[in-house]
Amino acid sequence: MAYNRSQTSTISENPKDYEVPQPPTDGISALAFSPTSDFLAVSSWDNNVRIYETNAQVGNATGKSMYSHEKPVLCVAWSKDGLKVFSGGADNAGRCFDVNTQQAIQIAAHDQPIRCIKYVDQVNLVATGSWDKTLKYWDTRSQSPALTVNLPERCYAMDVIYPLLVVGTAERNVQIYNLVNPNTPFKTSSSPLKWQTRCISCFTSGNGYAIGSIEGRVGIQYVEDKESQSSFSFKCHRDVNNVYSVNAISFHPIYGTFSTAGSDGMFNFWDKDSKQRLKGFNTVGAPISATAFNRNGTIFAYAASYEWSKGYIQYSGKNAIYLHSVKEDDVKPKSAKKR
Template identity: 60%
Template sequence: MIKAQQQDIEVQHPPTDGISEIQFSPQADFLAASSWDNNVRIYEIQANGSSTAKAMYSHTAPALCCAWSKDGTKLASGGADKIGKLFDVSTGQSTQVAQHEAPIREVRWVDGPNPILATGSWDKTIKYWDTRQPTPISTIALPERLYAMDSVFPLLVAGTADRHVVIYNLNNPSTPFKQLTSPLKWQTRTIACFPGGNGYGIGSIEGRVAIQYVEDKDASMNFSFKCHRDGGQTLRDKASVYAVNCINWNPVHGTFSTAGADGGFAFWDKDSRQKLKTFPKVGSPISSTCFNRNGTIFAYAVSYDWNKGHTGATGQNQNKIMLHPVNEVDVKPRKRT
């Protein structure tokens, strides 16, 4: 049973299968959603929170990721069909712009004179594409299958199987700037670069997040913390531990959100190292989250996240996208207590 927050508003006509990623346009309140039903949808969100389905296009297998171009005119997506697609908002047409040997797990736009699309795959590569050309600009070998990737110029961070983390400086995008093992002991689930491009948050399946700065001189500011856990208050009482599925930065205040398989989400301040606000659990895993461009709406997808494997994928799983109106006091940084 999915419980909504009191004022949270449900997006109309949601995907019909698991929701893999949701992303707000950086230019307008258009919300994109990629889904296991093979489709990528775009919704227009009105000021009052009502939503209209604006567009939809398809992959030939589950769509696993999506990302808006900086100018908001195009939406890229990747899927289990091993193909990257580009949807043009003005024409309503989608075209193939990328190809891998295995499913594409992440797509991200990389800043530069011409916008470049980075696609990361389970084929253990990242490819950079000029979307006007049929062949990649370059192909980068990864140590393992890609599980998570994010980019804020000049930073791109990739997390793979076996807890590898590879950091690239996009001024020299084909050579790793740094390669390390995740500070978290278990499988990487999500990565989100700081708005300033000088570090990243990384979340794992064990209910833990690490805040990591890229430069060695800032290493003293690195830390990790537990979240998305129940119980464990006493020695006898074992904690239930849930995957951290998503980390997002508030574009105005630089604070961040986490959400997980426990169906909970919370807002945090990395600089004062404290939790700002915890919200009631929604009764089902949260698979993806995002803030809109001015940080006033926090969208979250309530959807099965495969944390219990195929046995958990029953016909009863609901798929919803909810819009939470952000109260500024919940996301503003606070002085360290």
């Protein structure tokens, strides 16, 4: 089943958003808001993680902290108390930055770059997914992993809403874990999409996930077999002549609706339950590489940054972070319309 755009009367508009000063100097790989404040952590290919304090009314942002990896940083996440930032990078290292002391220490190590990092607050562990085909869990007080799980291929995407953890790997593999028993996958499957996995985001309800691919398509997948008939896929981020990668999917923390953002430089808000696009926005002039909602869903941050999908010939030096003030009507679920 696909979204029927005729179901919605939304008209795409030009985003008029606040541009964060002093952005990264190279590609922006990930964004993450603190769960306790409007602090935004940003990882970049310039080897640094930056932390900005943003304004709830969207109109101000100030750089607060910065720490470094030895090579490009590919992922970033926060602790539940908002006092620590975790990041992983091409230096094969996972690091923890203490917001109060302004000190960073290494807490994780892999044989190849760490592509994904998440904090699992219920068990106070950091999960790291790597191109070395392993998923590791770390107690930050120990230099050895608490648990190592082998993956079928390189980790490309990962998300967690306890007890659900979903990993997307190369060759379109999807590993679904129940963290009550993290040693073995609860379910192993192939992506419902035909092309390479680009991003994964768990439903806020924890009973499924959205998966995006390089061919402008998103899959809405329910985990339990009894709900599997509700799973579907739909096309997005494409026009008459081109198909663009879906680079980021973020769920609204209050309403459970979600955003998609792509290499076409556009972002949209969607409602999976009524199968409607709630709001669309015109291109920002550069691919959108990462997105995040703040803790109460009033700010939507997105990064305009070239993601090398067209090689060096099409290189664009633009690296920018924008803050979009979220209107409730744009993200609030709507009743399903009759066909």
